[in-house]
Amino acid sequence: MPLNDQLLHVTIITSTEDIASQTIRRKLLELIPLKLQKDIGKWNKKIIKNLFKYIPKNPENPENPDLPSIEFSLIDTEISMIRLDEFLSPDEMFGDVLVYASRHQSKSERPALLCHTPGNLNDDNSAGGESFKIAKGSGLLSYYCFHHLQNLVQKEENYKVPVNHEVTHHGPTKFNQPSVFIELGSTEKGWKDETGGKIIAQAILDACYDLAQKHYKAGKWHKNDVKVGIGFGGGHYMPSFSPCIKNKIGFAHTVPKYKSLDLTNDMVQQIIDRTLEKIDYWVIDWKGLKSAERLHVLSILEQFVSIPYKKSKELR
Numbered sequence: 001m002p003l004n005d006q007l008l009h010v011t012i013i014t015s016t017e018d019i020a021s022q023t024i025r026r027k028l029l030e031l032i033p034l035k036l037q038k039d040i041g042k043w044n045k046k047i048i049k050n051l052f053k054y055i056p057k058n059p060e061n062p063e064n065p066d067l068p069s070i071e072f073s074l075i076d077t078e079i080s081m082i083r084l085d086e087f088l089s090p091d092e093m094f095g096d097v098l099v100y101a102s103r104h105q106s107k108s109e110r111p112a113l114l115c116h117t118p119g120n121l122n123d124d125n126s127a128g129g130e131s132f133k134i135a136k137g138s139g140l141l142s143y144y145c146f147h148h149l150q151n152l153v154q155k156e157e158n159y160k161v162p163v164n165h166e167v168t169h170h171g172p173t174k175f176n177q178p179s180v181f182i183e184l185g186s187t188e189k190g191w192k193d194e195t196g197g198k199i200i201a202q203a204i205l206d207a208c209y210d211l212a213q214k215h216y217k218a219g220k221w222h223k224n225d226v227k228v229g230i231g232f233g234g235g236h237y238m239p240s241f242s243p244c245i246k247n248k249i250g251f252a253h254t255v256p257k258y259k260s261l262d263l264t265n266d267m268v269q270q271i272i273d274r275t276l277e278k279i280d281y282w283v284i285d286w287k288g289l290k291s292a293e294r295l296h297v298l299s300i301l302e303q304f305v306s307i308p309y310k311k312s313k314e315l316r
Contacts, residue, residue, distance in 0.1 A: 007055070008212040011095030011177075012074045012204060015081050016049070020103030020184035020191035025074065027194075027201035028101075034074050043075065044092045047084075050076040070212040072205075081181075082118070082128035085172035093175045097141060097211065099204050104185025111190045113153065113200060114183040115145040116166035117253055119173055119274075122262040128171025132267065134253060137168070138178035138276040139228030140215055143250030144207035145182050146242070152199045152206075159195055164237045165245065167254040178276040226250055227280040230271055231312070232297050233257050234288030241283060244315040251283070252276065260293040268300055272307075282309040 014025040028034065034052035043051060052074040073095060079087050081100045104114050119134025129135070142165070149163045182204060184196045215222050231241045231254035238254055245251070252275040255263055272279060282301050289297065301309055 006069050006218070008070045008097065008208070008216045009095045010070060010072050010097045010099065010208045011093070012072065012099045012101060013081055013084070014074065014076055014101050016076060016078050017080055018103050018191075019188060020197070021081070021101050023192055023194070023197035024101040024184060024200050024204075025076070027197045028074060028204070031198075031201055031205060032072065034072065042092075042094065044088055047077055047079060047087050047092075048075050049078060070208060072208070080128070082171045085129065085174035090174050090176050093177065095177055096216075097138070097208065098175060098177045098179035099208070100179065100181045101200065101204065102181050102183045103191050104183035106186045109187045110185075111161045111193070111196070112164050112183075112185045113149050113161055113196060114164045114166055114181075114185060115142060115149065116181055117142060117168050118170055118179060118181060119168040119253065120171070121168055121255055121259045121267060125171065127169070129173035130171075133173040134168055134267075134270060134274050135171075135173050136176060136178045136274045136276060137252035138180070139250030139252040139279075140211060140221070140223065140226055140277060141178055141180050141207065141250075142252060143226055143245060143248070144210045145180055145203060146245050148203040148206040148210075149182075149199065152203055156195060156199060159199075161196060165242050165251065167231070167236055167238060167256040169236075221276060223277050228252055228275065228277045229281055229283040229315070230275070230279055231255065231283050231285065232263075232289070232301075233260060233285030233293070234312075240285040240288050240312040244283065244312060247315060249283070249315055252279070255297075257285075257288055257290075257293060260289055260297055263297055263300055265300055265303060268304060272304070279307050282307055283312050283315060284309055286311045286313070288312075
């Protein structure tokens with residue numbers, strides 16, 4: 001349940017073991033007046049080292065009529081964020097929305113700004129979380145993070161770093177709040193990049209302001225004009241799905257081609273249960289699946305007849 005029906009409580013998680021996380025944290029502290037709390041309250045003091053808070057003025061205040069009803073909490077931990085649920089129970093995580101400010105690593109080592117929902121779609125939990133378990137996702141949260149990353153990069157002169165949306169992968173998976181990883185990549189040089197850190201920090205704030213202003217009222221979520229999809233097929237960086245996002249489609253979870261044959265009825269039901277919003281449609285990258293993969297996915301989705309499927313090319 002929300003901590004306060006009048007406020008959207010956003011928890012931003014940063015880790016001292018993550019260079020990129022510390023870059024983003026520093027930029028957040030520059031952008032908004034987050035105040036260090038002397039008492040971290042209900043938070044587990046062994047795991048959470050610092051707590052900062054910022055509550056903008058009430059929107060009913062005539063001096064600031066356009067500010068949303070939102071509270072930002074920024075927490076510092078020394079634990080790897082992908083394994084945070086090994087040290088904190090779901091009852092020890094607070095907030096309505098969780099945003100992990102994180103590094104991104106890839107074999108290509110190319111610079112990038114990225115976002116995705118955490119989760120393990122098969123038995124591989126080598127990067128944290130539980131096998132065959134996914135975190136709670138939100139099409140709204142993913143949509144706005146990606147949207148603002150793209151907008152801010154376009155506005156930044158002489159900054160040509162790509163923005164990517166990733167498929168569902170890695171931990172943590174146990175917490176009950178909708179969550180997103182928003183990442184700065186992909187080498188130590190990239191993790192320390194001040195411009196990239198500033199863009200991610202601002203994207204976090206802009207995304208959460210939009211959620212509070214447009215979609216959250218009296219403790220209830222409203223999709224309004226954003227559609228929520230679940231993607232199936234294609235590569236890790238969602239090349240066929242990302243163009244759909246400009247048409248106001250948010251992907252709460254995506255199952256890539258390389259995990260399509262691992263898909264089960266139980267996982268699809270879990271995707272439904274672990275998506276904040278009502279799902280509008282399954283979105284299939286038709287050419288991003290081989291025939292056997294496509295038949296396997298469709299045979300499972302046919303058992304969930306209340307949700308129609310669309311080809312990704314129909315939504316671009």
